[in-house]
Amino acid sequence: MGMQLHGFRILVVDDEPHIVQFLEFGLENEGFEVRTAADGMSAMAAAKEFQPHVAILDVMMPGMDGFEVCRMLKKTENVAVIMLTAKDEVEDRVKGLTLGADDYVIKPFSFEELLARIYARIRNQFPNLFGEVVMGPFQVDDRRKEIKFQGRMLELSPTEYSLLHFLLLNHGMVLSKAVILDKVWGYDFGGDENIVEVYIRSLRDKIGDKERQYIKTVRGAGYRVEA
Missing domain, CATH: 3.40.50.2300 (Response regulator)
Incomplete structure (x- = not known):
C-alpha cells in the first residue's frame, strides 16, 4: 500500500x-x-x-x-x-x-x-x-493535485487527475463506469458513459500502458487498477 x-x-x-x-x-x-x-x-x-x-x-x-x-x-x-x-x-x-x-x-x-x-x-x-502517497509506481500528491508515474510527472487535465486519483484510491476494486461517472463527473452529469472509456484511453496513453497492466478492463464490469 x-x-x-x-x-x-x-x-x-x-x-x-x-x-x-x-x-x-x-x-x-x-x-x-x-x-x-x-x-x-x-x-x-x-x-x-x-x-x-x-x-x-x-x-x-x-x-x-x-x-x-x-x-x-x-x-x-x-x-x-x-x-x-x-x-x-x-x-x-x-x-x-x-x-x-x-x-x-x-x-x-x-x-x-x-x-x-x-x-x-x-x-x-x-x-x-496526507502529503504524498506512494502506490506501486504511482506517487500521488493530493495537495498539489499531481501524480507521478515511475518518478515522471504526468501532464493531466483536472478531470484526468480526478479519474486517476479515484482509480488509485480504490485500487484492487472493480469500478463500474456508472460509479466512476458518479464520483468523478458528479451526480448531475448528463452525458454518456462512453466518456469514461475516452478518458481511460487517454490515461493509458499518458502512462504508456499499452499492455493494460496498470489500468485493467474487467469485461462487463468496469475497470480495476493494479498498483
Missing part, C-alpha cells in the same frame, strides 16, 4: 473474537494503531479515550447493536464509521447510512477490500493528514 499513516487510530468493535484478532493483526501490520471492543458500552468508552479516526462496527452485537453505537459515536466524535453487515441485510445498510455510517462492508469480506474502504474514508475525512 505504501501509505505511511503512523499514529492513525482505528477502533474495531465486534463480539466475535476471531474477527477482532484477524483485523487487529492485519491493521497493526499496516501501521495503524488499533483498539478493540466487544460490545457497545466498551466501544463508547474506548472511543472517548482513544479518539479513533475510523471505527469499524459490526451491526449484530448483543446489548447495544452497531447502529446504536454508530448513532452515539457520530454525535460525539469526529470519526469515520464503516459498518460490517451480513450478506442479505439490505435494510441494515440503508439504516446504517441514514444513521450516519460512512460506508459498509458485507461479510464475509477480504482484508484488502476493508483496507481500501478505510483508506477511502481517511482520504475523504482527513485529507490534511
